[in-house]
Amino acid sequence: MKIERIEQIPGACVCYPQVHSDSRGSFMEIFREETLGMEFVQANHSKSVAGVLRGLHWHRHQADAWYVFNGHAQAMLGDLRTPTDEPAVASVDLTGDEPKVLFIPPGVAHGFLAVSDVDLIYWVTGYYDASDEFGVGWDDPTLNAPWKMTDPILSDRDRNNPKLEWDEIKLS
Helix, strand or coil: CEEEECCCCCCCEEEECCEEEECCEEEECCCCHHHHCCCCCEEEEEEECCCEEEEEEECCCCCEEEEEEECEEEEEEEECCCCCCCCCEEEEEEECCECCEEEECCCEEEEEEECCCEEEEEEECCCCCHHHCEECCCCCCCCCCCCCCCCCECCHHHHCCCCCCHHHCCCC
C-alpha cells in the first residue's frame, strides 16, 4: 500500500490501496492497522446528498480513517495542535473512482463537503464519546478553508459550531 504524507499536517496521510482487477471485478485491501499504527474499534457509514457539509469536528483522543466508496467528497483538515495565526489546512478529494484512505490524527479538525451524493465509511480509534467531540466553524476565518462551495447544507449543530478560539482548545 502506497502512503502519501500530507506535508502541512504532520501525522495525516493518504493511503492508496492496491486494486486487483480482472474480468470478474476487483479486490482491494482498504487498510491495515499496522500500516496506520493504531487500533480501530468502531466503523461508521455516513451517507450525504450533494451539497451537504459535515464538520468541522475534532477530538482530543480519537483518530479517524475515511474511505469514500461511492461519490465525491472534499475532505478538509485543520491542524489545531499548535496555536498559530495561520493554522495548517489541507483539502483532499476522496472519490469512489480513485480508492484511498485518509488518516486523521487526534487534534486535527476534519469535515467533508459532499460534492456529489456520497457514501463514506470511517473507522475510529475510540468508541463514541461525546466528551471528546468538539467543533469549529466550517467557515472559520482563521482556518480559511478553501471549500468548493460557499453555501452548503448544514446541520444546526455544524451551523452553530464556534469560531476558533485557541484559549478554548485543550488537547490534553
